[in-house]
Amino acid sequence: MMNLEWYRIFLHTARQLNLTKAAQELHITQPSVSYALKQLEEALGLTLFHRLPKGVELTEEGRALLGYVEQSFAVLDSAQKHLQNLKQLSEGEIRIGASDSLIKHLLLPQLNAFHKDYPGIRIRLSHGRTPDITRRLKEGEIDCALVHMPMDDPQLNIRTLAVLEDCFVVGEAYQAHAERPLTAKELAELPLILLSPGSSTRVFVEQWFAARGLTVKPDIELGSIDLLAEFAKLGYGAAFISRSFVQEELRDGKLRELRLEDPLPARSIGFAVRRDRKLSAAAEGFVRMLQDGHGQPRPT
Incomplete structure (x- = not known):
């Protein structure tokens, strides 16, 4: 030898x-x-x-x-x-998975800060629903993921990254319904605009209605948060959406939030990595940035 x-x-x-x-x-x-x-x-x-x-x-x-x-x-x-x-984070790559809405409204500000500090790091983003993103993470296709909680998976280390407050919003055509608190039954009778079946957000809102003895069938199903807000503004019904994602439209009066007699509980967004896999230096750098307090949602 x-x-x-x-x-x-x-x-x-x-x-x-x-x-x-x-x-x-x-x-x-x-x-x-x-x-x-x-x-x-x-x-x-x-x-x-x-x-x-x-x-x-x-x-x-x-x-x-x-x-x-x-x-x-x-x-x-x-x-x-x-x-x-x-x-030294002069080179490398980080592979992150999240839904389109979380990438735009929660992850992008953090990525911008990271990219500014470490322009040599290549950022690879893949989008999908939480179940699909979780599968890719466990199979090693991505390094880390933003996921909707609660989630209990022994293979993953998940910490809370942000808390989202959801709401139902309407455009001018349904503004009269925003004058007083609505019951869940009254809300269910409105034309509903929801995300496509299978998404964590869709499951959450269906479970909220089911807990009140109601089964809902949306008039419109969409795969984009932006489209939910757009259809609500155009008067097609009430869209279920995270308040921080439409704060500008609410502030400008283009959308109105429906008040509910039984308020919606807050939801948590988690940052997940595999327990048994050592992160790359680039991925560790991004995780450290989030842990230092930069992973906060936009103010509402």
Whole structure:
């Protein structure tokens, strides 16, 4: 088995063509250089240097070996520099999964701050519903994920990142319904605009109605938070949406929030990583940024 240090000593000796100078450059003794070269030559079964009265000279076999050794150490140097860049967050990538709405309204401000500090980090985003994002995380396709809680999975380490307050909003056509608190039954009788089936948000609102003995069938099902707000503004009904996602429209009066006799509970958004997998330096840097208090939702 070859000793990498032998080749390092061979390289310095081949460049200096003098054992004493090579030893000084390597900060070792001249006998150590001589011994290492002897070990390498014996292992290869070839003579690499002609020993001269005032130094050494490469043999034909030594010259042939030198080209490969130079290339090998150049590759190792490049690898060390690359790893150092990864450690210093000058290079690398982070793979994050979340729903479109969480990417836009919660994750994007944090990514902007991270990208500003570490422009060399490549950010890969993939979108999907919480169940799909969770599967990708556990299969190693992404490093971390924003997920709707509650979630209890022994494979994941999940901490609360933000708290969202949901509401039903309407446009001008249904503003009269915003004048007084509504019962769940009165709300269920309105045309409802909900996210597509299977999403965590859709499951949450269906469970809220079910807990009050009501089954709802929405008039419009959409896959985008922005479209929910748009259809509500156009007067198609009441859209279920997180208040912080439409704060501008509520402030401008383009949407009105429906008051409920039985208020909706707040929901938590979690930041999830795998328990059994070491994060890359880039992903760890992003997690540290969130843990330092930057992972707060936009003010409502």
